[in-house]
Amino acid sequence: MRRRAAAWLIGLAALSAQQAHAGPAAPCRLPGLAHEALCGSLPRALDPARPDGPRIEVHYAVVPALARRKLGDPVFLLAGGPGQSAIGVAPALMGLFARLNQRRDIVFVDQRGTGHSAPLACDDADDMPLSEQADVEATLRRLAGCRTRLQALPHGRDGGLAFFTTVLASQDLDAVRRALGAERINLVGISYGTRVALDYQRQFPQAVRRSVLDGVAPPDMGLPASASADAQAALDALLDACAAELPCRTAWPDLRGDWQRLLAALPRELSLADPRSGRPGRVTLTREALLGAVRGPLYAPALAAGLPAAIGAAAGGRFEPLAALAGVLAPRGATQVYGGMHFSVVCAEDLPPRAAGAEPPARDFGRGLLPLYERACADWPRAAVPEAFYRLPTAASPVLMLSGGLDPATPPRHARRVAAALGPQARSLVVGHAGHGVLGIGCAPDLLTRFIDSTEDAAALALDAACLAAIPRPPAFVPEGLR
Template identity: 70%
Template sequence: MRSLRAIAAVVALAWAGVAMPTHAAPAQPCRVDGLAHEVLCGSVARALDPARPDGPQIEVHYVVVPALARRKLPDPVFLLAGGPGQSAISLAPQVMGVFARLNNRRDIVFVDQRGTGRSAPLDCDEPREAALAESADPQAQLRRLAACRERLLKLPYVRSATDLGFFTTTLAMQDLDAVRQAIGAERINLVGASYGTRAGLEYQRQFPGAVRRSVLDGVAPPDMVLPASAAIDAQAALDALFAACSAEAACAREWPLLRQAWDGLLASLPRAVSVPDPLTGKTESFTMTRELLLGAVRAPLYVPTLAAALPAAIHAASQGRFEALAALAGALSRRGGPRLYTGMHFAVICAEDAPRLATAGVAATRDFGDGLAPLYAQACAGWPRGAVPEAFYQVGPSATPVLLLSGGIDPATPPRHAARVAQALRAKARHVIVPNAGHGLLGSGCVPDLLYRFIDAADDAQALALDTACITSIPRPGAFVPPAPEAAK
């Protein structure tokens, strides 16, 4: 893929202080699939490029789930979706249960970030059920991405390759503030998940006076360099899996040499394999590479209940049976998972993370090597890069309470990242680590209740003194041990 030059100087201005024209029509009653009751749908018109207010315009869409009480509180709750590349509105049916108590007296607001959902989507139209053999080829992935980039250039709001650079987190948070103004809220509460935590930190940097409380779940700070950190964090989660198996009687008895089996499996690659697709049942043949195997193992590490089946799957794969591993790998990434707007994903990563890959200074890990960094470096070599203000990468002290949540065995955003942010936020930050949790805690155990009590607390001191014992003591799921086959009769 051809390397492209940096975005022209016309867009390299200090966006944090730029006021962009906003035009908003009143939100109207509407229905959203998956939500039982009528909600309000609205949009704000925004300039794609803040330096060209008369240039291409986009519509940033949002949904408000109105508070149930007549005398509602004035500070709504905004969900910031993950990815980067998820539509917040599409997540509303899945997460409203988490916000149920808050919704009694507060509006819950979902904004489709520019590049996702109905907000000028950068959709690559990739099949949700790609064949296993196709997904096993990194070069095929890069070719699909290059083809996607060319299709995106034909969108009505993308007049040149440069326009693909106007989908950064900084601009998206200016859109979010335009929505805040459109609904008439003086201050808001932020709930960010994964990449949404980066978005939340950027919103607070630009608009500190508009934030009342923030909850950051699975913290991905702006200086994280996502592709570079992936190998270190996945390696730590995998090492923790092997250690947990050794410490658990049933797992250690069933697979006493699990680490050795894993090492032997890696050493056997690349190799030709045939695996029935867990969705279609059709047997597919392809070359199992080291990178593909590591990706298959990394995916279930996100969810401890799925990771509990990894010892059995790794053991089976070491004996040439890859069916269980293929099923676990596809459990999150294929049918039923949240849609990812791939174009927006790369617009963010290539602008904010890729330029810092060379200076990230990440040493190769035992099993994961350099992780995702080489693939993203190739992908971003041909993707137009938006300008990112240097201040974006700095997290300063917070004047309002921030609750940070971390899963101790999270392979993507483990506690080390949140600890760095909490230190920068200083006295108004509270970092809660759940030792045996993976990626994403909002729907776990008593967390919805903690979320409610943190945001609903009358004063800052009460919010920061939250009792979190109900979540920190959750045990790690025991390893899944397949039942022994019945003796032949």
């Protein structure tokens, strides 16, 4: 593994001496976007240590600036997951960049393993029966089948799945920058995309003008292990909020006790209709499945507002409200997660011993998703990640970090650690009543625009962000009959 890491560095040196050879970007239409875009691709070595070996195509889309005299520093959107296609989420996110797009190109790069960039797609879990979705063994069998299929692809053979990492994605991103002729770029990373942004500015600091990180996921967070503690904190905050809110407390005077009794009664057999198809079925509800059903709505406070009612109903034997809430944010369509790329990244970067043992088990969530990832990753080809990946150098350009105080995945504690490492060029803002993802709420889009548009670095970092404090927490949903 160490030899492979050294070979990567040698290969990177060889590749960096070359100019990226891109075919001309052609006009294209992205579903959901009003304006015509330009779409192109770059050939890239799958393994940087073998420039003449297997190659993949990294695809990108550019939404051109509307003004005739545009600025030369485009904005690059880095999608989440890991495993989302940036081009796929472009229509949903372009509203954030409407003002910036007046004078700047907005660029969406499908990270290797997603979209059309040598995709590593597993079967869509949406077609699984409800009984299998709650079954860890069934999930692992599907993942094993997916791995076998992906290893038969041209870019999956002979250990090819080990070459889908954040480090290589950053190098692909820089190749796109050079192909577009941009001396410096602005980065907007969302969730896992913040990790890509941090690694990009580690490898290519001279190419970054500004960075905006929404939901900071640093390289050393150990994702499956940290998820338990972070979800536990978000659930505890929800239960505390219900106890402090009169209508919620009146409807469910012992919601915390209801929750604990619900956990204690598991596993149990249920008759439950699939919330998507309406078809009835039998399900064995395990502790892990119940925790997973609660974790999803915690990402969005507007959905989490329905959790007291759903938990109360489940405590009374009705699980349909909780099942329906759990399915609202399930990735599908343009927001799907490319499972093969997801596991190639997480298995390589988040499961070394240093990361896996970093978090103690949470009270309710225990070790959470970590046991599933440990088993899935045992046979997944893993890259050798350079030690430098886990170290964050002092930022050479302004970085604005946004965190939701109620976020169950990337709460402020991770951003605080990153801010300390990046130094005086970094500013961390916490939106107390926001969940996972801040840029789309309240005045955050305006702050994004002003941060990137500011001509002086000091002015960008000194933006007045008081408006974020006014964003309220949605009150708990209380059904009419319980008010």
